[in-house]
Amino acid sequence: MSAQIIDGKAFAAGLRARVGEGVAAFHAASGRVPGLAVVLVGEDPASAVYVRSKGKATREAGMQSFEHRLPADVDQDDLLAVIDRLNGDAEVDGILVQLPLPPHIDEQAVITRIDPDKDVDGFHPVNAGRLATGLDGFVPCTPAGCVMLLKDTLGDLSGLDAVVIGRSNIVGKPMAQLLIAESCTVTVAHSRTRDLAGVVARADIVIAAVGRAEMIKGEWLKPGACVIDVGINRTAAGLVGDVDFAGAMSVAGAVTPVPGGVGPMTIACLLRNTLISAHRRAGVPMIETAPNGGER
Numbered sequence: 001m002s003a004q005i006i007d008g009k010a011f012a013a014g015l016r017a018r019v020g021e022g023v024a025a026f027h028a029a030s031g032r033v034p035g036l037a038v039v040l041v042g043e044d045p046a047s048a049v050y051v052r053s054k055g056k057a058t059r060e061a062g063m064q065s066f067e068h069r070l071p072a073d074v075d076q077d078d079l080l081a082v083i084d085r086l087n088g089d090a091e092v093d094g095i096l097v098q099l100p101l102p103p104h105i106d107e108q109a110v111i112t113r114i115d116p117d118k119d120v121d122g123f124h125p126v127n128a129g130r131l132a133t134g135l136d137g138f139v140p141c142t143p144a145g146c147v148m149l150l151k152d153t154l155g156d157l158s159g160l161d162a163v164v165i166g167r168s169n170i171v172g173k174p175m176a177q178l179l180i181a182e183s184c185t186v187t188v189a190h191s192r193t194r195d196l197a198g199v200v201a202r203a204d205i206v207i208a209a210v211g212r213a214e215m216i217k218g219e220w221l222k223p224g225a226c227v228i229d230v231g232i233n234r235t236a237a238g239l240v241g242d243v244d245f246a247g248a249m250s251v252a253g254a255v256t257p258v259p260g261g262v263g264p265m266t267i268a269c270l271l272r273n274t275l276i277s278a279h280r281r282a283g284v285p286m287i288e289t290a291p292n293g294g295e296r
C-alpha cells in the first residue's frame with residue numbers, strides 16, 4: 001500500500017490565485033494596492049533565493065514588493081531605523097525581516113520593533129499572544145499552511161491525536177496552538193522527549209519540524225496517519241525533509257513531499273496575510289474565497 005502524496009505546490013498555486021483575485025477586489029474597493037516589504041541582511045545565498053521567490057510571488061499576486069538589502073555588518077540601530085520607516089509607510093501593509101539575522105543583531109529586538117499590525121510573519125509576541133488567546137492577529141505562515149493541507153486532506157480535525165515534533169516559536173508552538181483550536185488532542189515532542197517512536201505511534205497527525213534530515217522513521221507511524229513534513233534539509237543527496245519519505249509512504253495514509261509540500265504553502269500564506277493586513281488597515285471587509293473553509 002502506498003500513501004497519498006499531498007500536493008502542497010498545487011494547493012499553494014490555487015491559494016495564490018485566490019489572493020490575486022482578492023488583491024483586485026481590494027484595489028477596486030480602496031484604490032490601493034497592498035504592499036509587502038522584505039528586509040534582507042547580509043548575503044546568505046539560501047536567504048537571497050527565498051527573498052527573490054517571495055518578491056516574484058508578491059508581484060504575481062498583483063501586490064507591490066519592496067526589497068531592502070542591508071550589509072551583513074549593519075548596525076542594529078540602522079536596521080531598527082529601517083523598520084521604523086516601514087512601520088510609518090502607508091504603502092506598506094506587511095513587513096518581513098528575513099531570519100536568521102547575523103549574530104551581532106538581537107533578533108527579538110528586531111521582531112518586537114515591527115508594528116504587530118504589519119507583522120505578516122506572525123512572530124511578534126503580541127501576535128503569539130493573540131493566537132494563544134483566540135484573538136484576531138497574524139498566524140505564522142508555515143503552521144497556517146500546514147492546517148490548510150490537513151483540513152484539505154482529512155476534513156474536520158476534531159478529536160484527532162496530533163503530535164508536533166519541535167517547539168520553536170516559528171513553527172512548533174504556533175502549530176500546537178492552531179491544532180488545539182481545531183480540537184485536536186495535541187502532544188508537543190522535542191529533543192528531550194523519551195520514546196519519541198512511542199509518542200509518534202499514537203498519532204493520527206504527525207507534524208515534523210525538528211530540522212534533522214529523515215529523522216522520523218516510517219515504522220514509527222500509526223498506519224494511515226497524515227504526515228506533514230516541515231523540514232528543509234540540504235544534504236549531499238539533495239533536499240530532504242525531517243521524515244524518511246520512502247518509509248512513511250508505505251505506512252502513512254498521506255504525506256507531504258519535500259520539496260513541493262509545506263514550503264510553497266508558507267509563501268502563499270505570507271501573501272494571504274499581507275492581503276488580510278491591507279483590508280484591516282483600510283477598514284474594508286475581506287471576501288473569503290476558501291475552497292474548504294479552511295483558510296484561516
Ligand SMILES: Nc1nc(=O)c2c([nH]1)NC[C@@H]1CN(c3ccc(C(=O)N[C@@H](CCC(=O)O)C(=O)O)cc3)C=[N+]21
Nearest residue numbers: 050096097098099100121259260261262263264266267
Ligand atoms: N522572517 C522569515 N519568515 C519566513 O517565512 C522565513 C524566514 N524568515 N527565513 C527562512 C525561512 C524558510 N522559508 C521558506 C519559504 C518557502 C520555501 C519554499 O517555497 N520551498 C520550496 C522550494 C525549496 C527549494 O528548492 O529550496 C519547497 O519546499 O518546495 C522554503 C522555505 C521561509 N522562511
Ligand SMILES: [Mg+2]
Nearest residue numbers: 102103105107
Ligand atoms: Mg542572533
